[in-house]
Amino acid sequence: MGNSLFDEFPDISSKHWKQQIQFDLKGADYNETLIWNSNEGIAVKPFYHADEFKTLPPVSGSRATQWQISQSIFVADVDKSNKKAHKLLNRGVERLAFILPSKEVAIDRLLKDIDLASIPVDLYMQFLDADFVKQLTNHSKTKLNIHTDIIGNLARTGNWFSTLKEDHKQFEAIVTHTNSYSIDATLYQNAGTTMVQQLAYALAHANEYLNHLDTVITSEAKQTFKVSFQVSVGSNYFFEIAKLRALRQLWHTLASAYDVNTDCNIMAIPSKRNKTLYDYNTNMLRTTTECMSAVLGGANSISNLAYDAIYHKSNAFGERIARNQLLILKHESYFDKVDNPADGAYYIETLTDELAQKALALFKDIEAQGGFLKQLKEGTIQRKISESAAREQEQFNNGELTLLGTNKHPNPKDRMKDELELYPFVKTNPRKTLIAPIIERRLAEATEQKRLSNE
Structure with missing residues (x-):
């Protein structure tokens, strides 16, 4: 039993596989028939083989057995938010995320009777106040995480807080x-960027802070420095992993270049970009695969997006x-049983390497042109995002990119006009801004607006 069951079979090289495939194609062109190009500029092959790697990829540090179920709560009423938090913890939530609209929030009441020693709590402040944060020192030994992203606010709103x-x-x-600090990279995906751009912009975004803080943070503090990335995940399953x-x-x-802690916290949420108003139940299918990608990709926590x-x-x-x-x-579904389930899959390993290399090249170009903040102010980032979004929108309009129930197999009997509690489209609010804000926009918006007007 010590001998491998496959010893009697000869090794088959990638060259032999390709020759057999070309034979089976019966004259059809291999490249045109089986290789497709993604918006990231990656040529995706029909198969991947171990002999295409000079050295096999190292084991990753992801811990899929430790991913946590998170849910966000907008704090409009402190006592109601606290009550809701306790209900969520009793129903399977393992991490809480509170969105704080102002500094008038009574934190002690908000966190009343929550076991902060075992339950991680994220506080997302929609304002900027260092004194407010200092008041949280009573919770300094707990799992309380403050998320601050001033450049993210600038990119989203077009203005600084002050x-x-x-x-x-x-x-x-x-x-x-x-x-610690955090990077809100969800904006880039929801606005229509490619994955290479998402990665490069998130990295350049983070680098602006590292440049500013390099002489502020002590050498000792750098070793325990915590950085969190909030990331949107789309439906391109293997690419998102x-x-x-x-x-x-x-x-x-x-992080190695700045000698800071090289580990980071990734908080994932399904994208809004591909969600639809009509045939809305398909949103559940989309968010399911997106959450699966997040787990297999190594996200630390996942907050799902409701279908409606x-x-x-x-x-x-x-x-x-x-x-x-x-x-x-x-x-x-056993999605918490293996630490690094995507490791060793030649396709995913190749995609990971290509995305990282292309993103790093774009990041270096951004830095050579003066950095992320400079390009935001000049409008370069916004222009690049608009170009990528327009290309993806055209693919959707032409049917090359499919959203079932919307641009393929739509149900003409669907009626949604009376279901709208929120305005589901981009809102126009003319105001003075320092820079052009980056706008999130769903692919199906124009189609849905037309259908609503015809109901």
Whole structure:
């Protein structure tokens, strides 16, 4: 029994596989028939082989057995938010994310009776106040995570919270106090960028902070410095797995250059870009595969998107379905049994390497042109995103990119006009901004607006 069952079979090289495939094609061109090119400029082959690697990829550091189910709560009422948090913890949620609209939030009441020693809590502040953060020192030995991203706010709104100087002053004080910061990279995916752009922009975004903080953070603090990336995940299953793996590799490379902690926290959420108003139940299928990609890609925590999030206010049923999707993946589908399930898959390893290399090249180009913040101010980043989004939109309009129930197999009997509790399209709010904001836009918006007008 010590002999391998496959010893009697000869090794087959990638060259032999390709020859057999070409023979089976009976004259059809191999490249035109079986190789397709992604928007990232990656030529995807029909098969991948071990002999295409000079050395086999190392084991990754991802820990899929440790991924956590998260859910966000917008804090409009402190006591109601606390009550909701306890309900969620009793229903399978393992990590809480509170969105704080102002500094008037009573944190002690918000976190009342929550075991902060075992339950990680993320606080996303929609304001900037270093004094508010310092008041949280009572929870310094707990799993309380403060998320601050001033450049992310600039990119999303077109303005600083206050001014460039004041924002950086407040940001520096917060980071010195918490020894952490976060990057909101969800904006780039939801606005229509390619995965290479998402990775490069997230890295360049993070680098702006590292440049600013390099002389502020002590050498001792750098070793425990914590960086979090919030990432949107789309439906290109294997590419999305590779994207998250590439992000870890890229951060490791960048952090090593600054001698800071090379580990990072990745918080994933399904993309809004491909979600639809009509045939909305297909959104559940999309978010399921997107959450699967997030797990296999090595996300630390996942917060699912409700199937009706684009047109309904937050509601118990939609949130329950979204939460149950994650519970099924974790407890019934064995998605928490293997630490690094994507390791060794030649296709995924190749995609990871190609995405990382292309993103690193784009990152270097951004830095050579003055950095991410400079290109934001000049409008270069916005222009590049608009070009990528327009190309993807054209693919959707032409049927090359399919959203079932919307541009393929639509149900003409669907009626949604009376279901809208939220405005599901891009809102126009003319105002003065320092830079052109990056706008999130769904692929199906124009199609849906036309259908609504015809109901």
